[in-house]
Amino acid sequence: MARLGKGDIVSIDDLATADIERIFDLADGFSASLERGEPLNLASGLIMATLFYEPSTRTRLSFESAMHRMGGAVISSADMHASSAAKGETLADTVRVVGAYADLIVLRHPSDGAARVAADYAPCAVINAGDGSREHPTQTLCDLYILRRKKGSLKGMTVAICGDLKLGRTVHSLIFALARFGANIVAVPYNGMKVPDYVLERIAAERNYGFSSVSMEELRSLAGGIDALYLTPSAPHQIALFTSSSEMPLQSAPPSIAAPAALDAFYLTRMQRERMVDKDGVKDAAPVRFGHFDARALKTSRTHDAVVMHPLPRTDELAFELDSDPRAVYFEQAAAGVPVRMALIAWLIEQSRGGMRPKPAAASIRFKSPPRCANANCISRHENAYIMARFRLGRSNDPSMLALTCDFCERELRIEFVGHARSHRYYHFEQNLYGYVRQWIEEGSLAVFESVKQAEEGGYEPYRRGPQREIMSAEDVAAACRAMAAQMVADLGDLAAVSLVGVVSHGAILAMRLRDLIEAETGVRPPCAALDVFGGEAALRSLDGAAPFEIGDRTIVLVDDVMNSGWTVQRAMNSLWHRGRPAAVKLAVLIDRGHRAVPIRPNYVGKNIPTARGERVQVRIAAEGSLRGKAADRVVIYSMLDTLKEEVAT
Ligand code: CP
Secondary structure: OOOOOOOOEOOHHHOOHHHHHHHHHHHHHHHHHHHHOOOOOOOOOOEEEEEEOOOOOHHHHHHHHHHHHOOOEEEEEOOHHHOHHHHOOOHHHHHHHHOOOOOEEEEEEOOEOHHHHHHHHOOOEEEEEEEOOOEOHHHHHHHHHHHHHHHOOOOOOEEEEEEOOOOOHHHHHHHHHHHHHOOEEEEEEOOOOOOOHHHHHHHHHHHOOOOEEOOHHHHHHHHHOHHHOOOOOOOHHHHHHOOOOOOOOOOOOOOOOOOOOOOOEEEEOOOOHHHOEOOOOOEOOOOOOOOOEOHHHHOOOOOOOOEEEOOOOOOOOEOHHHHHOOOEOHHHHHHHHHHHHHHHHHHHHHHHHOOOOOOOOOOOOOOOOOOOOOOOOEHHHHOOOOOOOOEEEOOOOOOOOEEEEEOOOOOEEEEOEEEEOOOOEEEEOOHHHHHHHHHHHHHOOEEEEOOHHHHHHOOOEEOOOOOEEEEEOHHHHHHHHHHHHHHHHHHHOOHHHEEEEEEOOHHHHHHHHHHHHHHHHHOOOOOEEEEOOOOOOOOEEEOOOOOOOOOOOOEEEEEEEEEOOOHHHHHHHHHHHHHOOOOEEEEEEEEEOOOOOOOOOOOEEEEEOOOOOOEEEEEEOOOOOOOOHHHHOEEEEEEOOHHHHHHHHO
């Protein structure tokens, strides 16, 4: 029976900020104990198993040293080729078995998401020591620990992360952590090795965070001084680095714009050659142009105080001449592996004494036959004999595709065709179907297809539209907008504290029309923004040029064309709250269909149109400046799901 509880650390985000701070405090204590040569027996009686399916020097040996230093024991399979994995034993079976021999498993594996699978199957705690190109959370603990020791607070510091930002797992965990601690990041990827979208989308959605990227060539212009380098701010707190919040191109800036503030650290990484495969999954031996970092980069006024970090091992991206420079801290990072990993084990012991409970996993979508993950290196593709692919709704902002996120590797799968499993109808996905898709997910009746052929071979028929009927003309739409603007003027009070946010795309056009009507009546022109509820880094965009769009303490009127189930509005509200704390949020919709899945009632309604669930309301609103003008506005209703209608009603 394991005595450490089931406190798995698969991602750096499995540790709360207070947990990380506690681990650092413990690490300070262990560093001092190690220096004094004090014997420790905190982990006496505990056994740690290290299962390394990939080579390692630092992670495995420092974990093992940490456990020994604390009086615990270690069993190890440093080379899984010498274990039954070589006979074809699955990861799930291996960790089930080893979990009966040990209290803690430290796992390194070449597949993305392997640590998630191990955590799901092992009866004891699992620590991710690097899974494919995904994450390496305990390396990040070492990195943050040294950064904090060298630079003080992590908040507000600026770190240039350089190298293979696509496949380097240490970088991904580090980005998640720096975003959380409010540090600024400048990404400097090797050619073609940019930070993957799923990492960017996660920090944008969960932390409202983004960062700038510059090329290696631009970084090399350091020979002329980083003072010559200008960056594009992309997140509110990063704008503090600049004297202007306007978008600046990556070139010499006009004299009125100041250069970015000093860098606190360079974080270098090697090219992850062992993970490079071509599009067919074949190991790619193509030569890759490497960057090379040397002391010249530290000679400018903005870099001379920067520390140089590297998770190691290095290849030829980092000059050996730097090793004797006091700003080179990479060997200190590696040395910190022992006290930090001791602290992590001690923290797990503390947690288990407090009755640690495994975190409830976010619910996955139930599919009868799930699609295959698009990532060839996902564990769900390598061990598909027992792993059922699992997905959640994704964050992509492409309205023509349904985005699903793999639960194991977090990569996004874009789906073009969706189906309803009971009616056996399939549809070409479009944004208006999103509410239905949410409903089908709840019912367990969502099916997805890569192609029409796949849908039809699965026995699905194409959806056929029923006859369509106009329910609002252009004049009706204009009258409804006037009525809504009048309701808002009468109700909102101080219009100077009001801003409008339109849900992309029709809601944004309606928001601008409402703003014009309010201005015509009162002379007050409220700020206006467009919100893309499908997320992404630039989900909220001011419609007033470069002027920043404020949310905090404002009364926000959220504008949408149709209130169907209410899911879009709920998503929009979540997105707004991630960006600030409004004084109040009001909802204005052109059409309220009257049936909702969430308890949200619009404050301002253009027209109430009670409809059956199987009917579909389609709004056409002419874009501003459209040559066809507002005469193109039209609202129609038609029967959408003729077979599904009866199914849903039962
Ligand atoms: N930094 C790191 O993970 O090193 P190893 O691969 O040697 O464990």
